[in-house]
Amino acid sequence: MSKPRNPYSFPAMLRRGIITENPVLVQTLGMCPSLATSTSVSNAIGMGLSVTAILICSNVMISLLRKLIPDRIRIAAYITLIAGFVTAIEMLLNAYLPSLSESLGIFIPLIVVNCIILARAEAFAAKNTVYRSFKDGIAVGLGFTFALVLISSVRELLGSGTLLGFPVFGANYPDATLFLMAPGAFLVLGFVVAGFRKITAKKEGK
Amino acid sequence: MPRSYLRLFQAIVTLFIICAFVGGLVGAVNALTADRIFDLKLQKTEAAMRTVMPSGEIFNEIGDVSAYGFDSNVSAFYEALGSDSSCIGYCVEAKPTGFASQITVLVGLSFDGTVQGVVITDCSGETPGLGNRVAEPAFTAQFNGKGATLAFSGGGAPAANEVSAISGATYSSRGVYEGVSSCIRAAISYTNANGGEAK
Amino acid sequence: MNEKKHMFFVSPSPHFHDPEDTRSVMLDVIIALLPAVCLGIYFFGLRALTLCIVSVTACVVFEYLFQRITRQRSTVYDLSAVVTGILIVLCVPAHIPYWMIIVADFFAIVIAKQLFGGIGQNFMNPALVGRVFLFSWASWFSAYPATLTTSGAGRLPVLGDVAMINGAPDILSSATPLASLKQGILPVDFTLRDLFLGNVAGSIGEVSAFILLIGGLYLLMRGVISIRIPLCFIGTVALLNFVFPAGSGSRLSWALYAILSGGLMLGAIFMATDYATSPVTPVGQIIYGIGCGLITYVIRRFGAYNEGVAFSILIMNTIVWSIDKLSAPRRFGGLRGGARQPRPEEGEVSK
Numbered sequence: 001m002s003k004p005r006n007p008y009s010f011p012a013m014l015r016r017g018i019i020t021e022n023p024v025l026v027q028t029l030g031m032c033p034s035l036a037t038s039t040s041v042s043n044a045i046g047m048g049l050s051v052t053a054i055l056i057c058s059n060v061m062i063s064l065l066r067k068l069i070p071d072r073i074r075i076a077a078y079i080t081l082i083a084g085f086v087t088a089i090e091m092l093l094n095a096y097l098p099s100l101s102e103s104l105g106i107f108i109p110l111i112v113v114n115c116i117i118l119a120r121a122e123a124f125a126a127k128n129t130v131y132r133s134f135k136d137g138i139a140v141g142l143g144f145t146f147a148l149v150l151i152s153s154v155r156e157l158l159g160s161g162t163l164l165g166f167p168v169f170g171a172n173y174p175d176a177t178l179f180l181m182a183p184g185a186f187l188v189l190g191f192v193v194a195g196f197r198k199i200t201a202k203k204e205g206k
Numbered sequence: 207m208p209r210s211y212l213r214l215f216q217a218i219v220t221l222f223i224i225c226a227f228v229g230g231l232v233g234a235v236n237a238l239t240a241d242r243i244f245d246l247k248l249q250k251t252e253a254a255m256r257t258v259m260p261s262g263e264i265f266n267e268i269g270d271v272s273a274y275g276f277d278s279n280v281s282a283f284y285e286a287l288g289s290d291s292s293c294i295g296y297c298v299e300a301k302p303t304g305f306a307s308q309i310t311v312l313v314g315l316s317f318d319g320t321v322q323g324v325v326i327t328d329c330s331g332e333t334p335g336l337g338n339r340v341a342e343p344a345f346t347a348q349f350n351g352k353g354a355t356l357a358f359s360g361g362g363a364p365a366a367n368e369v370s371a372i373s374g375a376t377y378s379s380r381g382v383y384e385g386v387s388s389c390i391r392a393a394i395s396y397t398n399a400n401g402g403e404a405k
Numbered sequence: 406m407n408e409k410k411h412m413f414f415v416s417p418s419p420h421f422h423d424p425e426d427t428r429s430v431m432l433d434v435i436i437a438l439l440p441a442v443c444l445g446i447y448f449f450g451l452r453a454l455t456l457c458i459v460s461v462t463a464c465v466v467f468e469y470l471f472q473r474i475t476r477q478r479s480t481v482y483d484l485s486a487v488v489t490g491i492l493i494v495l496c497v498p499a500h501i502p503y504w505m506i507i508v509a510d511f512f513a514i515v516i517a518k519q520l521f522g523g524i525g526q527n528f529m530n531p532a533l534v535g536r537v538f539l540f541s542w543a544s545w546f547s548a549y550p551a552t553l554t555t556s557g558a559g560r561l562p563v564l565g566d567v568a569m570i571n572g573a574p575d576i577l578s579s580a581t582p583l584a585s586l587k588q589g590i591l592p593v594d595f596t597l598r599d600l601f602l603g604n605v606a607g608s609i610g611e612v613s614a615f616i617l618l619i620g621g622l623y624l625l626m627r628g629v630i631s632i633r634i635p636l637c638f639i640g641t642v643a644l645l646n647f648v649f650p651a652g653s654g655s656r657l658s659w660a661l662y663a664i665l666s667g668g669l670m671l672g673a674i675f676m677a678t679d680y681a682t683s684p685v686t687p688v689g690q691i692i693y694g695i696g697c698g699l700i701t702y703v704i705r706r707f708g709a710y711n712e713g714v715a716f717s718i719l720i721m722n723t724i725v726w727s728i729d730k731l732s733a734p735r736r737f738g739g740l741r742g743g744a745r746q747p748r749p750e751e752g753e754v755s756k
Contacts, residue, residue, distance in 0.1 A: 065224070070217045077224050084228030088235040095239035098246050105330075174505075177333075178541035305709065336543050373547035373573050377709065 052141025307331020495610025641698025
């Protein structure tokens with residue numbers, strides 16, 4: 001007789017956050033930064049990890065205060081907390097990683113309105129313990145990062161011929177700049193989501 | 207005390223605590239990083255100015271430029287001081303409109319408005335592969351040595367005082383030209399206003 | 406019973422079959438395009454021919470492979486892939502590299518056409534989508550080769566590709582008439598006669614209005630296209646340039662130069678009239694043609710690009726569904742827009 005699996009164990013939560021309930025590829029949340037910051041893999045990793053950091057902080061904080069925040073003002077409270085953390089992260093990035101801060105530009109402050117963070121706050125952190133919320137922050141944040149890395153690898157490879165800055169196709173690669181711009185972003189996103197769902201559906205089927 | 211008042215009180219207190227916490231957090235991080243951010247910005251601007259004015263050591267920003275009647279797209283004016291602390295030229299920054307956005311142009315100039323160097327510090331809003339090629343040295347080097355007679359060539363081989371556009375990026379190229387022209391005029395009017403500093 | 410005497414075949418309608426099917430329509434289009442292809446080869450050299458062969462082959466191969474991989478019945482015999490291949494070649498300049506036209510073919514056939522369900526199900530003109538995708542490599546389109554009839558023009562390489570020097574293709578180029586019109590000046594290097602016959606720089610198939618009109622006439626006579634869309638499209642562009650000329654010169658000149666320059670003839674006759682992506686109703690077609698003409702004028706006059714035909718057709722493609730809906734004919738006894746009459750309530754007298 002097998003032990004019943006704990007749905008809140010770290011591996012189970014990781015699996016949900018990255019694969020079965022991936023915020024970008026399955027829940028289609030957080031589309032705007034996914035499209036805008038996925039022009040290169042390094043940008044994607046930077047953005048993804050920033051969002052993960054903020055997600056962890058906001059999840060933990062909101063979980064700590066969940067019994068204290070009255071229902072009527074919860075959105076105002078969440079946004080204030082998230083904005084605070086985002087501002088702090090923005091300043092830290094400006095000071096210690098200025099090149100990343102420059103490439104991500106306005107999308108760092110826009111993390112405040114990233115629906116993933118508010119969604120996890122509402123759906124999970126407000127109803128679960130601090131430790132679980134902490135794990136959830138990591139899992140969903142890594143899922144977001146994973147999705148962004150997937151999309152940006154295609155876009156960077158086709159659009160600049162490089163991966164993480166290393167030229168893969170040699171110096172004479174004619175950059176398909178469409179993929180670095182908005183239409184290419186949508187195209188790649190569509191195909192990546194389709195491919196991801198196909199692969200995960202197959203696995204679930206088995 | 208009615209429960210509704212209690213609830214209201216609780217809401218106020220909670221929000222107050224949250225705002226105090228956030229305020230404290232942001233304040234603390236700011237205190238930690240503000241100086242460093244300022245230094246980094248300064249370094250970046252100075253590095254850009256050194257590329258257009260290699261012999262400049264110190265760059266003094268001239269704060270109040272209203273008296274000189276600069277064009278509206280000139281955003282900053284610096285005097286470049288050499289190793290002997292005398293003024294050897296100017297660095298002027300302009301933000302003309304390109305094709306889709308403002309382009310930030312930094313020009314090193316001598317007293318009579320002759321261009322020593324041009325560098326594009328920000329053309330991220332232009333079309334990748336076309337408009338943002340104005341940042342390439344092949345384009346910006348055209349401006350070197352040109353002065354008040356600078357003109358823009360729409361097509362064909364440029365004359366001695368003309369710069370030609372990057373084919374397919376006419377608006378961006380013209381924007382940069384407008385910016386450099388404004389900087390040249392700014393340098394000349396500054397020199398004239400200061401009695402024609404000779405060097 | 407003598408079977409030979411009483412040979413009555415009993416079957417449901419239809420009892421008369423028109424021999425026209427997709428393949429015959431496509432054959433007619435190919436015939437109509439052939440003169441333009443030949444003239445393109447005359448003006449731009451053998452490379453135009455090899456590009457055409459590569460393009461058609463690639464289109465057919467991609468369609469066949471896609472249908473094979475997705476286990477569908479192969480429809481390459483209806484020749485629609487061939488038509489797409491020819492159309493793409495006609496709207497590119499002759500100096501683009503072979504890999505680029507293959508990429509355009511892939512995008513047009515696989516993504517714009519097959520992924521949406523194959524012929525008849527696409528909502529955007531595949532050839533134009535393929536062409537517009539090539540703007541990823543915009544620097545290749547910053548110069549257009551001069552025709553071989555221009556003095557000093559070198560032949561474009563047939564094997565291998567043209568090199569890029571300093572971000573521009575290494576060809577002898579001349580300014581296209583559209584570039585001149587964009588500056589607000591009537592072209593001085595080309596006369597109207599040049600534009601009509603095709604002695605100008607441009608894409609392989611767009612230069613000669615004359616030969617395209619001949620092709621269009623053939624299609625009209627064969628009943629493949631109706632005159633509504635091309636007439637409204639070209640007419641609107643001409644009218645707008647007549648009423649609002651972009652520079653000095655006679656209004657008539659502006660109107661004529663505008664309709665003879667660029668890809669307007671090619672687009673209006675061969676691309677805008679594509680069955681799957683244009684409206685079905687006559688009124689709808691008129692609206693569509695006028696809309697295309699309007700957007701083309703606006704892009705040419707106020708937009709950043711010299712040519713607006715491709716974009717205008719694609720933009721109008723996206724609203725064809727609503728044009729069809731708005732212009733649906735009234736059902737006999739029904740309300741406007743093809744809706745049903747509301748059922749009368751109990752006791753109400755029906756209108």
